[in-house]
Amino acid sequence: MVMQIVCVSRGTYGGGKELAQKLAQNLGIPCLSREEVTDAATRSGIPVGKVEMAVMRPRPLSEQLAVERDRFKAFVAATLAEKALSGGVVYHGRTGHLALPGVSRVLRIRAIMDAERRTALTMQRLNVSRAQAVRYNESVDEDRHRWARQLYNVDWDDPAHYDVVVSLDHIGIANAASALVAMAQLPEFRPTPACKKTLEDVLLAARCRLAVGDEPRTRRVDVRVRANGQRVFATYPPRDAAVEHAIVEVLERVEGVEAVQCTMASTNILWIEERFHPDGPVLGQILEIAAKWNAAVELLRLCPHGAGAPGDDEPESEPVSNAAEDAGILEDESIERASRSDCSKTDSGMTDTMSRLLQAGRAGERRTVCGDAPELLQGLDRTASCSLVVVGNVYLDRAESVRKRMTRELGAQIAESLRVPVIATNELEEQYLFGARHWIRLVGLGLLTASVFVLLFREQTAVLEFFSSRQLGHRVVATGILAVVVPLYALVYGTFTQYLLRLLKFE
Amino acid sequence: MLPDLLQRGFIELDLIQSLQVIALGFVGGVLSGFIGSGGAFFMTPGMMNLGIAGPVAVGSNITHKFGKAIIGSKKHGELGHVDRKLAVFMLITAAIGIRLAVWVMKLVSGSADTHGGHGVQGGPAADLYISAVFVSVLSVVSYTMLRDTLRGGNGAAAKPSRRLVEFLNSLRLRPLVHFPVADVKVSLWVVLVCGLLTGYLAGTIGVGGFIGVPAMIYVFGVSAQVAAGSELFLAIFMGAFGALNYGFEGMVDLRLVLLLYTGSLVGIHIGAYGTKVVKEVVIRFATGMIIALCVFSRLIAMVVYMRQLSVVSYDPAWDAYLNFTSKGILYASGASTAVVILWFVFRAYVQRRRIHASIATSRPMAPDGAMERKEA
Numbered sequence: 001m002v003m004q005i006v007c008v009s010r011g012t013y014g015g016g017k018e019l020a021q022k023l024a025q026n027l028g029i030p031c032l033s034r035e036e037v038t039d040a041a042t043r044s045g046i047p048v049g050k051v052e053m054a055v056m057r058p059r060p061l062s063e064q065l066a067v068e069r070d071r072f073k074a075f076v077a078a079t080l081a082e083k084a085l086s087g088g089v090v091y092h093g094r095t096g097h098l099a100l101p102g103v104s105r106v107l108r109i110r111a112i113m114d115a116e117r118r119t120a121l122t123m124q125r126l127n128v129s130r131a132q133a134v135r136y137n138e139s140v141d142e143d144r145h146r147w148a149r150q151l152y153n154v155d156w157d158d159p160a161h162y163d164v165v166v167s168l169d170h171i172g173i174a175n176a177a178s179a180l181v182a183m184a185q186l187p188e189f190r191p192t193p194a195c196k197k198t199l200e201d202v203l204l205a206a207r208c209r210l211a212v213g214d215e216p217r218t219r220r221v222d223v224r225v226r227a228n229g230q231r232v233f234a235t236y237p238p239r240d241a242a243v244e245h246a247i248v249e250v251l252e253r254v255e256g257v258e259a260v261q262c263t264m265a266s267t268n269i270l271w272i273e274e275r276f277h278p279d280g281p282v283l284g285q286i287l288e289i290a291a292k293w294n295a296a297v298e299l300l301r302l303c304p305h306g307a308g309a310p311g312d313d314e315p316e317s318e319p320v321s322n323a324a325e326d327a328g329i330l331e332d333e334s335i336e337r338a339s340r341s342d343c344s345k346t347d348s349g350m351t352d353t354m355s356r357l358l359q360a361g362r363a364g365e366r367r368t369v370c371g372d373a374p375e376l377l378q379g380l381d382r383t384a385s386c387s388l389v390v391v392g393n394v395y396l397d398r399a400e401s402v403r404k405r406m407t408r409e410l411g412a413q414i415a416e417s418l419r420v421p422v423i424a425t426n427e428l429e430e431q432y433l434f435g436a437r438h439w440i441r442l443v444g445l446g447l448l449t450a451s452v453f454v455l456l457f458r459e460q461t462a463v464l465e466f467f468s469s470r471q472l473g474h475r476v477v478a479t480g481i482l483a484v485v486v487p488l489y490a491l492v493y494g495t496f497t498q499y500l501l502r503l504l505k506f507e
Numbered sequence: 508m509l510p511d512l513l514q515r516g517f518i519e520l521d522l523i524q525s526l527q528v529i530a531l532g533f534v535g536g537v538l539s540g541f542i543g544s545g546g547a548f549f550m551t552p553g554m555m556n557l558g559i560a561g562p563v564a565v566g567s568n569i570t571h572k573f574g575k576a577i578i579g580s581k582k583h584g585e586l587g588h589v590d591r592k593l594a595v596f597m598l599i600t601a602a603i604g605i606r607l608a609v610w611v612m613k614l615v616s617g618s619a620d621t622h623g624g625h626g627v628q629g630g631p632a633a634d635l636y637i638s639a640v641f642v643s644v645l646s647v648v649s650y651t652m653l654r655d656t657l658r659g660g661n662g663a664a665a666k667p668s669r670r671l672v673e674f675l676n677s678l679r680l681r682p683l684v685h686f687p688v689a690d691v692k693v694s695l696w697v698v699l700v701c702g703l704l705t706g707y708l709a710g711t712i713g714v715g716g717f718i719g720v721p722a723m724i725y726v727f728g729v730s731a732q733v734a735a736g737s738e739l740f741l742a743i744f745m746g747a748f749g750a751l752n753y754g755f756e757g758m759v760d761l762r763l764v765l766l767l768y769t770g771s772l773v774g775i776h777i778g779a780y781g782t783k784v785v786k787e788v789v790i791r792f793a794t795g796m797i798i799a800l801c802v803f804s805r806l807i808a809m810v811v812y813m814r815q816l817s818v819v820s821y822d823p824a825w826d827a828y829l830n831f832t833s834k835g836i837l838y839a840s841g842a843s844t845a846v847v848i849l850w851f852v853f854r855a856y857v858q859r860r861r862i863h864a865s866i867a868t869s870r871p872m873a874p875d876g877a878m879e880r881k882e883a
Contacts, residue, residue: 063786063788142692145690146728149690149730155690238784238855239784239785239786244866245866248866248868252868259867259868260866260867260868261866261867261868262866262867263866266784294855358867363867415587416587419587419588452765453765456761456762456765457520457762460520460762463761463762464517464760464761464762467754467757467759467760467761468517468757469757470757475755475757476755478754478755478757479751479754479755482570482750482751482754482759482761483747483750483751483754485761486570486571486573486574486750486761486764487573487574487577489574489765489768490573490574490575490577490578490768490772491574491577491578493768493769493772494574494575494578494768494772497772497773497776501773501776506776506777506780506856
């Protein structure tokens with residue numbers, strides 16, 4: 001049987017539920033609804049109702065509810081991953097595909113229906129007036145919108161998050177399901193061993209997160225867990241430092257965990273390279289920034305497409321399926337197979353760099369992404385606390401000008417996706433560290449600030465007389481001077497204090 | 508200093524008083540970084556306690572806010588946290604609110620008799636008016652925060668009553684406007700009214716964030732980051748407009764503005780760091796308490812103003828004690844909160860060097876069955 005993962009995102013009375021059930025029936029795999037997952041999560045002790053109510057009312061989540069929200073996300077991820085690994089699943093709900101970060105080959109369907117038809121259905125089913133039905137549908141859509149934003153920081157309605165948008169106005173559910181079955185069987189949606197491995201990582205990380213939430217000592221800890229192979233990476237905030245050993249104990253007990261790496265960190269710095277140099281200056285600079293910010297450093301090795309030798313043919317890169325059923329897939333897989341085989345063979349300095357980070361107490365997660373910006377962005381957690389992304393040397397096999405352009409585009413896409421500063425490694429010192437140039441600027445700005453002060457207080461009587469003069473001309477000029485001088489002074493002195501605090505490593 | 512300048516509300520600033528203003532700015536900055544508001548709820552009454560006329564305190568504070576907001580907004584803008592469309596819509600009526608506030612301030616300043624005190628024409632009347640607005644608005648804010656904190660309620664900032672919020676949320680008065688960065692749809696009328704109130708308060712007591720930010724979060728449904736960023740962007744223009752208006756009326760003391768910057772632009776970094784190392788419930792409780800104490804301090808000062816306006820009568824010799832008590836409560840509350848925050852910050856700074864920040868374990872197991880463990 002082919003392992004198939006299909007996620008149907010549906011609105012209210014949009015026909016998505018019926019479509020998902022028909023699709024599951026046609027594919028011969030189980031169908032799972034959001035309601036079933038929510039009920040199971042509630043039975044396991046997660047206050048889903050409270051989280052939903054808090055999200056629906058426009059107010060920020062408290063620390064505790066934010067922890068419960070993360071537990072719920074982990075529950076959904078674990079349930080979906082388990083079902084997917086057992087042979088496949090068709091899930092229908094709000095944003096199921098977002099619960100499986102980094103898992104490619106998921107067929108993401110958005111089912112929609114014409115607004116008027118939805119209103120008519122709502123009127124019929126709830127026995128309400130047209131105006132009430134319109135309002136009901138609008139408020140439910142808004143709630144879903146807010147839910148997706150709170151849990152995954154995405155726009156639920158954005159078609160870019162889906163592979164296909166199906167309108168059930170002009171096509172019946174049975175025919176739509178038939179068309180989607182054909183689509184589901186395309187090579188692009190047949191999970192590969194790499195996809196299976198990512199699913200296993202997601203499942204392990206989710207189980208670890210749930211284990212931390214089930215343990216009374218660590219129930220309230222805001223811990224972030226990722227997994228790579230059988231190695232688990234966890235970060236927790238400084239305020240939970242007292243239970244760090246309990247966190248490690250809990251994670252060690254989870255089945256399938258062979259190694260645990262647990263770091264106290266307020267935030268994360270994501271460092272992207274094609275090859276890491278543990279003895280280079282960049283690591284030292286990043287460690288200095290991480291120490292100031294109390295950040296964990298995540299390593300992400302990017303292996304762009306075409307980075308491997310063409311023509312490699314490894315059996316383990318075959319899709320997870322019966323080979324006879326999937327004739328013709330192999331040539332589509334060749335690029336991915338070649339890249340992955342080269343990626344998997346070399347370490348590119350990652351292990352040594354991670355060892356240095358561990359020694360410094362700043363170790364975060366490490367992973368390798370084979371592909372380009374889309375694959376990299378797919379695996380990013382948009383809700384994680386990340387303060388900085390550092391993009392080093394990538395696309396090394398490209399020409400200089402192409403490399404610069406592609407790197408710049410990659411940085412722009414990451415910045416837009418995560419809404420955090422993205423800088424190149426050669427900008428680290430200028431932006432975040434304190435070098436010789438900053439000394440000159442610090443002294444210069446300090447002198448300027450002091451000069452303004454001395455001048456103002458020596459001539460304070462004259463200045464105050466001018467600014468409080470009753471003459472119209474004076475008042476207009478004084479107002480103009482205020483409009484210019486005040487922000488300029490704020491900028492000068494603000495920059496001075498920024499450099500000073502950077503010098504004191506307090507930023 | 509010339510008597511004329513003293514009459515217009517400016518004071519002699521010797522070294523001690525200058526240091527006090529810097530300290531006010533520092534504490535205001537720490538609170539600003541800590542709780543996300545501008546700190547004006549502390550700085551404005553703090554300056555009034557130093558003997559600075561109310562309108563000059565408000566005018567100088569709003570001018571100081573103008574420059575600070577430019578720096579803060581720039582950072583938030585880089586992170587994509589500013590919804591300029593939302594800020595512009597609120598600014599339309601915020602500007603009207605500020606203008607209205609300045610007009611009322613002039614009216615109040617020019618209408619009362621002088622009875623000693625600062626010697627400022629209409630001084631006690633303006634001071635009483637500012638204090639009354641301060642007390643009435645911020646007592647509600649502090650009560651709500653403390654009530655929610657003691658009840659263990661949700662929410663990271665002061666929020667209006669649930670009924671009011673639900674009522675406003677249910678108001679879907681057309682036209683509805685979509686704000687792309689905030690990703691919300693809100694009734695235009697609700698946005699304009701919130702803008703008007705924010706502007707009026709900013710123009711009267713220099714405090715706008717306590718209405719603007721909770722309104723964006725709890726009424727509009729904007730995320731906290733975008734609310735903070737957008738409010739800072741709005742504060743640039745409100746601050747500029749307020750600064751220009753007050754400056755034109757001769758009510759801005761540039762010395763105070765610079766002294767406030769000296770303290771606040773350092774304090775804000777410390778306060779922001781404090782949010783990383785202090786639990787949310789402590790932040791909310793500390794914020795609620797300091798606002799409550801500021802309100803109490805103003806209440807005492809109001810008694811003095813009322814005596815000066817002959818609303819109440821008692822021995823004028825008591826004024827010195829009442830002023831001292833008002834000032835003492837305010838300084839004690841600000842200093843103690845700042846000290847608590849500094850203690851947490853210092854402790855975290857030291858602790859991060861001592862705590863094993865990274866623990867790594869791996870199989871094969873050690874002889875006792877546990878995983879091998881390395882700590883950094």
